[in-house]
Amino acid sequence: xxxxLGTLEHVSPRSVWENEARDFTPWLASNLNVLAAALGLDxxxxxxxxxxxxxxxxxxxxxxNTNRRVVIENQLEQTDHSHLGQLLxxxxxxxxxxxxxxxxxxxxxxxxxxDFLNRHTRDSVxxxxxxxxxxxxxxxxxxxxxxxxxxxxxxxxxxxxVTRPEITEKMIAYQAFFQPLMDELRETxxxxxxxxxxxxxxxxxxxxxxxxxxxVSFTSKNELRVEFYIxxxxxxxxxAIFDYFCSRKNTIENAVGVPLQWDRLEAKRASRIAAALAxxxxxxxxxxxxxxxxxxxxxxxxxxQVFGPEVRAAIQLSGQLVDRPSSDPSEIR
Numbered sequence: 329x330x331x332x333l334g335t336l337e338h339v340s341p342r343s344v345w346e347n348e349a350r351d352f353t354p355w356l357a358s359n360l361n362v363l364a365a366a367l368g369l370d371x372x373x374x375x376x377x378x379x380x381x382x383x384x385x386x387x388x389x390x391x392x393n394t395n396r397r398v399v400i401e402n403q404l405e406q407t408d409h410s411h412l413g414q415l416l417x418x419x420x421x422x423x424x425x426x427x428x429x430x431x432x433x434x435x436x437x438x439x440x441x442x443d444f445l446n447r448h449t450r451d452s453v454x455x456x457x458x459x460x461x462x463x464x465x466x467x468x469x470x471x472x473x474x475x476x477x478x479x480x481x482x483x484x485x486x487x488x489x490v491t492r493p494e495i496t497e498k499m500i501a502y503q504a505f506f507q508p509l510m511d512e513l514r515e516t517x518x519x520x521x522x523x524x525x526x527x528x529x530x531x532x533x534x535x536x537x538x539x540x541x542x543x544v545s546f547t548s549k550n551e552l553r554v555e556f557y558i559x560x561x562x563x564x565x566x567x568a569i570f571d572y573f574c575s576r577k578n579t580i581e582n583a584v585g586v587p588l589q590w591d592r593l594e595a596k597r598a599s600r601i602a603a604a605l606a607x608x609x610x611x612x613x614x615x616x617x618x619x620x621x622x623x624x625x626x627x628x629x630x631x632x633q634v635f636g637p638e639v640r641a642a643i644q645l646s647g648q649l650v651d652r653p654s655s656d657p658s659e660i661r
Contacts, residue, residue, distance in 0.1 A: 334465035341404050341432055341462050344470060348404045353377075353386050356402065356430075359472075360389065361521075363400075366474035367428070367456060368523035370534045371398060372541075380421035383414065388422060392534045392541055393510075393522040396425035396452075406433035407457070412441060419453075428456045434477035442478035454480040499527035501610045502546065506531050509544070509621045517629060529610070532557070533628070537639050542631055543600075544624055546610050552620055553589075554627040555602035556635050560643060563597045568646035570599035573635065583634045584627065601635075603627045 345352035356363065357376050364371040370392040378388035378399075387400035399418045403411055407429065419427045429442070434457045442457040449455070457478035462470040506525035513519035513533075520533045530545035539560030545553050556573075558566050570592050573580060580601075581588055589602040605623055612620065 336463050336465055339462040339464055339470045341460060344462060345404060348402055349377075349386075352404060353402055356400070357387055360387075362472055363428070363430075363458070363474055364521045366458065366476065367479075368521055369393070369398075369426070370520050370522050372534055372538055374538075378418075378422060380418050383417065383421075385418035385422060391426055392532045393520070394425075394526055395532065397422055398426040398428065399424040400428040400430065403429075403431040404460075405431070407431045407435050407438040412438060425452055426454050426456070428458060430458045430460050430474070432460050434459050439478045446478070446480045456480070495527050498610060499529075501613055502529050503527040505610060505613050505617060505621070506544070509624060512621070512625060513628065517625070519628060519632065535639060536636055537643060540639050540643075542628055544628070546608070547604075550607055550609055552605040552608040552624065553602050554604075554624055554631060555600045556631050557598060557600045559598035560646075561597075565643070565646040566597060566599050567592060568649050569642045570601070572642040572645060573601060573638070580634050584630045586627075603631075 341352070345355060353376055357373055360371050360373055372390045372392055374388040374390055374397075376387050377384040385399050386402045387398075389398040389400065390396070391398055399415070399422055401411060401415045401418065411429065411431075415427060415429050418424070427445075429438075439457055442455045445453075445455045455478070456476065459475040459477045461473040461475060463473055464470045503525050510520065510522050510525050510531070514522065522531075522533070525531065530543060532544075533542045535541045535556070537560075539558070541557045541559075543553075543555045543557050545555070547553055558569050560566060560569070570590075574590055574592075577588075577590065584603060586603050589600075589604060591600045591602065593599050605620065608616075608620060
């Protein structure tokens with residue numbers, strides 16, 4: 329049997345995005361998940377054209393797993409010294425811990441500069457150089473390919489991190505628990521893009537909308553907790569979103585399969601809904617780690633299945649209620 333294959337063709341990015349600021353940056357902001365997948369991170373958009381003194385950074389974002397700030401600088405041409413300087417200025421001005429430089433052609437000297445920064449900066453700061461490509465086969469629509477030209481050695485930085493005096497054995501144990509959890513969520517369930525667990529007692533994943541997230545944590549009450557966390561930046565909207573889901577409490581708990589903790593958190597801006605596995609400590613990892621991770625994966629997937637499809641409707645309705653001065657909070661039910 330004769331096999332007929334198409335030929336992969338490269339397409340000029342300028343034929344799709346004529347202007348970098350007007351066309352490409354808004355597209356990237358709306359499709360941040362494509363870049364996130366290439367970087368191995370979970371990114372949440374904060375805004376575009378973020379002010380830094382008299383200048384503006386193309387895109388400002390948040391990495392959900394660590395809550396680190398991200399700056400992204402775009403070029404629809406080859407890298408140059410001017411943009412390298414801008415990138416470092418934006419990183420300093422916004423106190424970023426993840427710095428991403430996108431270009432259609434990453435020159436060797438700039439790739440080496442990014443590698444140098446990754447080798448000699450503190451382990452909590454990561455630099456990426458990303459080559460932007462557009463490809464198509466025959467008459468197909470062009471597809472975006474983000475290719476890493478330079479990136480941090482996550483494992484080397486992780487190894488350096490766990491040798492710091494402030495990193496305790498308990499923090500290393502947390503990292504040992506979360507790394508296989510993160511790997512399973514990414515590789516088996518496509519729940520996250522995150523690749524490197526941190527030496528901390530919690531991790532956070534994107535909830536599909538700005539201000540909404542799924543979290544996993546070991547608490548001071550000796551619980552392993554999976555939570556749906558609500559913080560869209562406004563107290564009234566957070567409480568309205570919480571009330572939206574609370575009105576469906578019985579249906580949600582039946583779907584998740586366990587009673588949940590409904591924490592409106594009246595004294596705080598955010599609210600949360602959580603499932604907890606009691607009498608659980610990170611010290612149990614050696615004997616119960618597999619069962620603990622299985623429970624966590626199950627609850628995260630059920631949370632995403634139950635809450636995910638309703639998130640945008642809840643956010644939209646919360647805005648409508650908050651914007652009406654005479655609205656009755658009970659109307660969200």
